[in-house]
Amino acid sequence: MTVLVHGARKLDIDGIVDDFWLLISGSTIAATGTGDSWRATGVVPPGTDVIDAAGAWLTPGFIDLHAHGGGGFSFDDGADAIRSALAVHRAHGTTRSVISLVANPPHVLAASLDAIARIAADDPLVLGSHLEGPFLAPSRKGAHNPDFLGVPTHHVLKQLLEASEGRLVQITIAPELPGALEAIGTFAASGTIVAIGHTDAGYDLTREAVDLGATLLTHAFNAMPGIHHRDPGPVTAALDDPRVTLELIADGVHVHPAVLALAFAAAPGRIALVTDAMAAAGAPDGAYLLGTLPVTVRDGVATLTPADAPSGATGDPATTPDGTAAAAVGTSAEGAGRASVAPTIAGSTLTQDAALCTALAAGVDPVAAVTALTATPARVLGRPDLGRLTAGYAADLVLLAPTFEVTRVWAAGRPLP
Numbered sequence: 001m002t003v004l005v006h007g008a009r010k011l012d013i014d015g016i017v018d019d020f021w022l023l024i025s026g027s028t029i030a031a032t033g034t035g036d037s038w039r040a041t042g043v044v045p046p047g048t049d050v051i052d053a054a055g056a057w058l059t060p061g062f063i064d065l066h067a068h069g070g071g072g073f074s075f076d077d078g079a080d081a082i083r084s085a086l087a088v089h090r091a092h093g094t095t096r097s098v099i100s101l102v103a104n105p106p107h108v109l110a111a112s113l114d115a116i117a118r119i120a121a122d123d124p125l126v127l128g129s130h131l132e133g134p135f136l137a138p139s140r141k142g143a144h145n146p147d148f149l150g151v152p153t154h155h156v157l158k159q160l161l162e163a164s165e166g167r168l169v170q171i172t173i174a175p176e177l178p179g180a181l182e183a184i185g186t187f188a189a190s191g192t193i194v195a196i197g198h199t200d201a202g203y204d205l206t207r208e209a210v211d212l213g214a215t216l217l218t219h220a221f222n223a224m225p226g227i228h229h230r231d232p233g234p235v236t237a238a239l240d241d242p243r244v245t246l247e248l249i250a251d252g253v254h255v256h257p258a259v260l261a262l263a264f265a266a267a268p269g270r271i272a273l274v275t276d277a278m279a280a281a282g283a284p285d286g287a288y289l290l291g292t293l294p295v296t297v298r299d300g301v302a303t304l305t306p307a308d309a310p311s312g313a314t315g316d317p318a319t320t321p322d323g324t325a326a327a328a329v330g331t332s333a334e335g336a337g338r339a340s341v342a343p344t345i346a347g348s349t350l351t352q353d354a355a356l357c358t359a360l361a362a363g364v365d366p367v368a369a370v371t372a373l374t375a376t377p378a379r380v381l382g383r384p385d386l387g388r389l390t391a392g393y394a395a396d397l398v399l400l401a402p403t404f405e406v407t408r409v410w411a412a413g414r415p416l417p
Contacts, residue, residue: 001026001413002045005399006038008053012060012389013375015367020058023048024395027412031391051408053399059370060387061095061396061411062352063377065170066130066219066247066274068100068290070281070351075099076291079115086126087417088282089275092351095396095411096127096386098169100276102291103133103144106156110163117165125411127381128169131160132218135183136198137174142223143304143346144198145292152183161190168192169381172218174199175209188213193380195247196234198223206237210244216380219276220246220263222254222345239266245380247274248372250358251350253301257362264364264372272380273355273372278302278347295346303343353398353406360404 003024010020021038023031031043038044068074071088073081086097099116101109109131116129134150136142141149150156152173161168170193173180184194196209197218202225206214217224217238225233238244250260250273264271275281279288280297287305288295294305352373359369371387378387385394395413400406409416 002030002048003051003395003410003413004038004044004048005051005053005058005397007055008058008399009055010058010389011366011370012387013367013371014388014390020389022058022389022397024397024410024413027395027414029389029391029393029395032389056402056407057400057404058389059093059398059400060374060389060393061398061409062093062356062373063096063127063381063386064089064094064275064277064352065098065216065272065377065380066100066132067094067097067277067281068102068132068347069279070277070283072279072283072288074279074289074291075116076101076104076112078112079119082116082119082126085279085281089277089351090125090409090411090416091406092282092353093398093400093406093409094275094352095398095409095416096125098127098130098381100130100132103136103141103148104291105148106134106150106159109134110159113160113163113168114165117163117167120167127383128167129164130170130172131168132172132197135171135173135177135180136223137176137200139200140174140198140223142198143290143293143295143344148291151178152180157183157186161187161192166191170195170216172197173209173214175201175205175214181209181212184209184212184214196224196238199234200225201234203232203234203237206234207241210237210241215243215245216272217244217246219249219254219274221259222249239263242270245270245272245376247272247276249274249276249348249350250355250362251348252358254345254348257358260359261362261364264359264368268368269371269376271368271372272377273352273359273369274377275350275352275355276348277350280349281351283349290346293346296343297349300349302346302349304346306343353400353404357404 006021195216375387
């Protein structure tokens with residue numbers, strides 16, 4: 001199957017090119033150029049599907065390193081749920097996905113890892129699995145069930161690595177846990193990307209974890225200490241180190257737009273925009289589960305449902321999304337001056353096209369924003385065939401209207417519905 005897209009405004013890590021054309025042959029990009037050069041004899045094979053982009057944006061397919069579900073389906077609920085959730089994200093431009101799992105007992109995680117390995121073996125758009133738990137600090141558990149958190153023992157590491165069948169792409173670890181530093185070395189040696197997250201680690205311990213093989217910071221600024229002038233913390237350590245890429249959730253809730261722009265400026269080429277989406281992405285507000293924990297989605301913001309809330313009740317969105325319950329001051333007559341607890345943010349309802357729009361609205365340069373969705377995660381994954389609109393690269397493409405709404409998507413050369 002061959003497809004020619006012409007008259008596009010190309011946008012990727014290499015910059016913006018107007019009147020761009022691209023030829024897809026099979027699963028790869030066969031040729032590129034500008035203007036009417038595609039009309040030259042022999043460039044376009046007979047029977048090629050010719051598409052006039054009419055000045056629309058053309059970007060590489062988006063790559064999501066961190067998502068938990070969508071369309072009402074959770075990645076923790078088996079193969080059918082994974083496929084249904086992925087369909088929602090693919091319609092929004094995500095052509096390659098890492099399947100993230102929340103904390104669960106090791107035998108449950110092992111079963112999920114096995115299911116993901118089987119899907120990935122059949123579907124090249126599924127890159128493998130990401131264990132966001134169970135090796136997280138209880139003090140920074142966020143929306144993970146504290147009953148399922150644990151420390152990385154040799155037995156559990158062996159169980160999880162074997163169950164993944166070589167498809168464990170990424171694991172999040174709090175380096176202050178007993179045995180965590182050794183585990184970081186073990187996972188890194190196995191080829192797994194080690195991310196630091198859900199942690200109370202400071203600057204020095206974070207740097208030590210990086211020296212042992214950690215190369216990613218899970219949803220930077222969330223579920224970890226912030227930047228303080230006398231206690232710089234893990235974010236500063238990550239910004240300082242060119243070996244580290246920082247995940248950011250650009251939904252306007254997890255990270256303020258000004259901080260989003262600041263991070264892009266401080267770590268050029270090292271920001272990966274992720275969704276951290278839970279089941280409500282692309283679905284209505286309402287009651288959901290994230291793992292075993294009840295979640296309420298109101299105005300597109302997902303928070304853990306308070307234990308004393310009536311069925312279907314909604315809580316006010318958290319205003320300080322650090323992965324722990326935030327303190328707020330009551331303003332009612334009977335509550336004035338008393339601390340109350342704001343709900344904990346429980347993932348997002350984000351899709352990657354919306355993340356792109358959030359970054360652009362924050363003033364991030366379009367090339368940098370698209371790079372954070374494409375070439376940067378490709379580099380993190382060690383996939384030099386992804387993330388560019390260049391001959392020889394995978395034919396993963398997103399066509400977007402001038403206002404950045406997705407209109408068409410191709411993955412491995414095939415149109416996605």
